[in-house]
Amino acid sequence: MRPQCDPSCFVADHLKKVPPSGIRRFFDIVCEADDVISLGVGEPDYITPWHIRESCIHSIEQGETSYTSNYGLLELREQISELFSKKYNVEYNPESEVLVTTGVSEALDIAIRAIVNPGDEVIVVQPSYVAYVPSIIFAGGVPVTVSTKMSNNFKITPEELKNVITENTKAVVLNYPNNPTGATMDKADLEAIADVVVDNDLMVISDEVYDCLTYEGEHTCFSSLEGMRNRTILLNGFSKSYAMTGFRIAYALGDSEIINSMMLIHQYTMLCAPIVAQLGAMEALRNGNDELDKMIREYDRRRNLIVDGLNRIGLECFEPKGAFYAFPSIQSTGMTSSEFAENLLDDQKVVTIPGDVFGEAGQGFLRCSYAASKDEIQEALERIETFVNKT
Known part of the structure; x- marks a missing residue:
């Protein structure tokens, strides 16, 4: 009889360093429980606008179900290029500097793998989206975190960035508007960061998937800053702005050498983004602005409701100026982020995400998504108040 083996012995060592997503754990609870109000998962509560869905249905009826170019449909890439030219005055060649991906998560993964050698350090500004650090580890890189503070509206300063740069630093990951804090950086803030990037010869991976959800001032595209175009891999997509999360459709913009390197990974792992999703994205860019504007106005009203x-x-909460998250401090309760979130769920059936899921800088905070109806937000606030008064 052949001896039995332990399959866990074959799991790669670097995977053992990465815990499961803390967000998904709470998402699973929501799916299984009754009478729960979720301020947890960062997903629009809107259904994808009908004209986008209709265009996808029509494309299937017309038999448009084939592979596309590895880079994505040229017409979609041309639309994306035109968008950035008009909106941010930054030019990208649609044939070689735009790559359509299966969500921003894939774009992030292949951007990091395209530039990181084993041992390279990549700086992650925290609190940060949960995928950044694992993606660096998967690529054999070394994540180096730098914490932002509520006292500075969760903005990274040039001095804080300089303090963590070493001779091994290759790149920095930026995300503004930020998930989970809702923080934004204005042009002057980002210009100061750009100076540090140039002085230390770094690349920037700029995740700007929430760029459209900016409520005060104007979003500054990092690659539009002087000298930053060829130092930036810009990531964006359709999930948040057009309520297309399940379509898994996004894109990366950058210098042709970088984009071609990303395409090689994409080519052998994904081949291409689904054609139906690409056609839906084209319809979103052609005719989606009216629905987008309505969503932005409603998110802004909800933002004021939940922060107030x-x-x-x-629960002290700074005013987020982008995305659809509030990030209140729960330090006054004496509980950790996880204790507060779990006890709130058990006692009042309100789902929030512990801030420390997003890094050590998030300890003492909660992420509360206001991508929920005003009635749900109001009810959640009443339940949170009941819980806080008990503690």
């Missing part, structure tokens, strides 16, 4: 409510309850 959290502050009234006594």
